[in-house]
Amino acid sequence: MKIWIRQHASASLSAMKQIISAPGNFLFNVLVVAVALSLPITGLTLIENIRPVSDQLSIAPELSLFLKTDLTRTDAIALADTIKKMLKTAGTPAKLVFVPRETALTGLQNNSGLGDVLATLGQNPLPDAYVLSFEQHFELTTQQSSPVKIEALAAQLQKLPEVDHVQIDSNWIKRLAALMHLAQFMLVGLAIILSIVVVTVIFNATRLQVLSHRAEIRVIRLLGATNQYIRRPYYYAGALLGATAGLTALALVAAVLQPLNQAILEFASLYGSNFQLAPLNLTFSVYLLISAAILGLFGAFLSVRHQISQLS
Amino acid sequence: MIEFKQVSKHFPPGVSALSDVSFSIERGELVFLAGPSGAGKSTILKMIAAIERPTSGQVLVNGQDIAGLNTAALPYFRRNIGLILQDHALLLDRTILENVMLPLLIGGATKAEALIRANAAIEKMNLSDKIDAFPLALSGGEQQRAAIARAIVNRPQLILADEPTAYLDRDNAKKVMQALQAFSAAGVTCIISSHDEEFLVSASRVIYLNQGKQGDSWQSAA
Numbered sequence: 001m002k003i004w005i006r007q008h009a010s011a012s013l014s015a016m017k018q019i020i021s022a023p024g025n026f027l028f029n030v031l032v033v034a035v036a037l038s039l040p041i042t043g044l045t046l047i048e049n050i051r052p053v054s055d056q057l058s059i060a061p062e063l064s065l066f067l068k069t070d071l072t073r074t075d076a077i078a079l080a081d082t083i084k085k086m087l088k089t090a091g092t093p094a095k096l097v098f099v100p101r102e103t104a105l106t107g108l109q110n111n112s113g114l115g116d117v118l119a120t121l122g123q124n125p126l127p128d129a130y131v132l133s134f135e136q137h138f139e140l141t142t143q144q145s146s147p148v149k150i151e152a153l154a155a156q157l158q159k160l161p162e163v164d165h166v167q168i169d170s171n172w173i174k175r176l177a178a179l180m181h182l183a184q185f186m187l188v189g190l191a192i193i194l195s196i197v198v199v200t201v202i203f204n205a206t207r208l209q210v211l212s213h214r215a216e217i218r219v220i221r222l223l224g225a226t227n228q229y230i231r232r233p234y235y236y237a238g239a240l241l242g243a244t245a246g247l248t249a250l251a252l253v254a255a256v257l258q259p260l261n262q263a264i265l266e267f268a269s270l271y272g273s274n275f276q277l278a279p280l281n282l283t284f285s286v287y288l289l290i291s292a293a294i295l296g297l298f299g300a301f302l303s304v305r306h307q308i309s310q311l312s
Numbered sequence: 313m314i315e316f317k318q319v320s321k322h323f324p325p326g327v328s329a330l331s332d333v334s335f336s337i338e339r340g341e342l343v344f345l346a347g348p349s350g351a352g353k354s355t356i357l358k359m360i361a362a363i364e365r366p367t368s369g370q371v372l373v374n375g376q377d378i379a380g381l382n383t384a385a386l387p388y389f390r391r392n393i394g395l396i397l398q399d400h401a402l403l404l405d406r407t408i409l410e411n412v413m414l415p416l417l418i419g420g421a422t423k424a425e426a427l428i429r430a431n432a433a434i435e436k437m438n439l440s441d442k443i444d445a446f447p448l449a450l451s452g453g454e455q456q457r458a459a460i461a462r463a464i465v466n467r468p469q470l471i472l473a474d475e476p477t478a479y480l481d482r483d484n485a486k487k488v489m490q491a492l493q494a495f496s497a498a499g500v501t502c503i504i505s506s507h508d509e510e511f512l513v514s515a516s517r518v519i520y521l522n523q524g525k526q527g528d529s530w531q532s533a534a
Contacts, residue, residue, distance in 0.1 A: 003420035010417060021405070219401045222361070223415045223462075224391035227383065 011232030018209060018237050026241065029205045033198050033245035037292060038252045040191040041280070045253055047183060048284070049277045062169040063094075063132040063154055069125075071162050073100070076128040079162050083130060090153045094132040101126045127164060195295055198245070202238050202299030209234060210307040217311055227308060234304045235297055242296020246289045254279045313339045313470070313501055314360060319369035321355055321524075329355040330524045332369070337503065337517075339469070342496035344512050345505040347521035353505035356521075357472045360503065361393055362386055373470075391419055394463030394500075396473040400455045402447040408434065408458045409443045415466045433461040437491065453484025460491055464500075471495060473504040477511070489514065 019026045065083070067076050080096060087094055104126045109115040134150065150168065158166045210217070217230055261276045268275040280288070314337040321330040330352045337343050345353040358364040359371045362378040371378045373389075381389055402411050412433055416426035434443055437457040447455055456476055463471055473492060477485035489511050496502045496516075504515075512518050520527035 006422065007420065216403055219403060220414065220418060221387075222363070222390065222395050222397075222401070223418055224387045224389075224466075225418045226387040229387075229418060 007229060008232065011229075012236045014233035015236035015240060018233060019240065025205070025208075026244075029201060029241055030245045030248055032201050033241065033292075033296075034248035034252060036194045036197045036201070037246055037249035037288075040187060040194055041249050041253045041288060042256070043183070043187040043190060044284075045257070045277065045280055047180070047187060048280060050180070061134050061150055063134075063150065063157070064167045064169055065130040065132070065157055065163055066165045066167070067128045067130075067162055068164045069127045071128065073128070075162060079160070080130070082160065083132070083157070086153065086156060087132070090149060090156070092134055092149050092153055094134045097131045097133070099129045099131055101128050104129060198242070198292070198295045199299040199302070202241055202296050203303040205241065206234050206238055206300045206303035207307055209237065210304060210311070214311060217308070230308060231304045234300050238300020238303075239293045239297040242299070243289055243293040245296070246292025249292070250280070250285055250288065313337055313341075313374060314503070315370075315372040316356070316359075317370040317372070319359065319366045319371055321352075321359070321364065322367045328524050330366075333521075333524075333526045334369075335519055335526070337501060339501055340496065340499045342493060342502045342514070342516045343504070344515040344518045345503065345521060346507060346509075346512055346518050347527070348507060350523065351521035352524040353507075353521055354474050355524075357474050357503065357505055360470075361395055361472055362389060387418075391415070391466060392468050392470065394460075394466065394468040394471040396456070396459050396463045396471065396476050398475040398478050400447070400459040402455060402458055402462070404447050407444050407446055408439060408450070408461075411447070411458060412462045412465050415462060419466065429465055430461075433465040434458070436464070437461040438487075451484070453480050453487065456480060456484070456488050457491065460488065464495060469501060471500055471502045473502065475505055475507075477506065477508055485511075 067079070077098065080098065083096060087096075101124050105118065105124045108126070109118050154166045154168055157163055220230065257277050257279060265274065265276060279285075316333050316335050319330055319333045320328070322328050333352070333356070345356055347353055355364060359366060359378065360373060362373075362381055365379055376389070378389075402408075403414070406414075409427075409430055412430040413423075413426040416429055417423070421429070431440075431443070434440055437460055439454060439457055439461065442450055442454060442458070447458065450458065456479075460473075460476070463473075471492065476488050476492070480488060485508070492502050492504060493514055504511075506512070
């Protein structure tokens with residue numbers, strides 16, 4: 001056991017010597033691997049920052065009822081009583097606001113920037129509408145759907161002959177949740193692809209190291225070195241390369257967050273928020289460093305096994 | 313200790329390096345393999361060190377057939393052999409001390425232990441003043457003596473020397489040969505390939521080879 005520990009200590013020292021003997025090569029490889037690692041780390045940082053915001057998002061759900069365009073104003077206003085009765089029956093108290101088509105058009109002209117286009121239409125294409133704001137607040141996590149009661153009410157309202165279309169205005173939250181899922185899925189895909197890139201870069205770096213030490217390997221083999229003894233320094237060098245690149249990637253991402261946060265702060269302040277992107281926490285960072293070291297070790301393992309078997 | 317039984321070695325495409333060679337060497341013998349270049353001397357040494365395997369026949373070292381050595385056993389087998397190559401095979405980026413310590417560290421010795429034994433081996437080869445020098449700063453003779461120090465540091469039972477005096481002047485060649493004779497006198501089996509006739513008289517036995525075939529052997533009366 002003592003011999004085993006001694007030989008591992010000697011191998012790690014030997015790996016350090018290899019790195020010190022060619023610092024330029026090592027730094028170049030670290031940069032290449034760090035750039036590859038920084039992409040998924042950036043994605044992970046963004047998701048980890050957005051997740052708490054989206055998870056805690058709370059809204060007052062709304063239903064928009066768009067009435068048929070041929071409905072008279074009197075019939076449209078009279079529909080309010082029917083809607084109130086239905087709300088009472090469904091047990092979903094809500095504030096009911098009638099939005100006349102003229103008001104909707106004015107709002108659209110003022111806010112959309114399409115005023116000139118809408119003026120050319122000649123007549124108002126918008127219908128009268130009701131907006132139902134429910135008093136009940138509920139959390140919309142990425143997993144949670146709208147309450148069943150509101151969806152059932154929307155289905156009932158859709159059946160009214162005066163109603164053309166019912167829109168549940170909390171649907172965008174579902175879309176955001178779906179988008180988050182998609183982003184996570186794409187991040188996993190990106191991480192897998194870039195892991196392969198990292199392993200390939202370290203495989204090649206190790207291959208060049210082994211080739212440049214061919215004569216030495218030949219000699220120490222004649223002196224009785226086992227394959228494990230020959231391979232160990234390269235394993236340590238690979239793991240060290242991976243870990244250093246991981247650390248560099250974390251530093252790169254943290255450095256990029258500084259100017260990005262200034263821009264985000266300016267934008268967020270317009271909405272009265274002080275939202276900022278934070279670097280990954282310590283636990284996550286340690287996991288990433290370990291993962292990077294394992295990738296480095298794996299790349300070196302594949303390369304050394306291949307090269308040493310070719311040399312023998 | 314070493315036995316060759318009708319050993320032949322062919323390299324593709326159809327080059328015969330050894331043909332039906334048989335001999336045995338006892339513990340403590342100083343044996344020269346003599347003959348012109350291409351006679352098969354180096355091939356015999358490589359077979360004893362299990363660097364090459366015979367195409368046919370058997371090579372036994374301490375009763376162990378080298379053909380039966382697997383990858384895992386090979387390094388441990390080689391740790392009992394002191395190998396001196398024609399080109400000395402010192403690692404150029406390490407000092408003489410580091411080179412000599414290497415077999416001990418590979419074998420699992422502590423650094424302190426390796427340091428003591430390497431210093432002793434270097435002193436025996438009269439290279440104590442060159443201990444921190446790199447191989448390229450040494451003369452050919454000094455490099456070869458450093459290689460001998462590395463070969464003996466593990467206290468091997470067997471020393472194989474492939475043309476150890478090939479690139480040396482007379483004085484350095486004599487020093488190297490005297491060192492090898494001293495080890496043989498101490499009970500270490502030494503097998504030396506050489507085509508230098510001057511040193512053959514110091515051998516207990518000479519095995520002549522020519523184009524891979526075994527010629528007459530000469531044995532010292534002593």
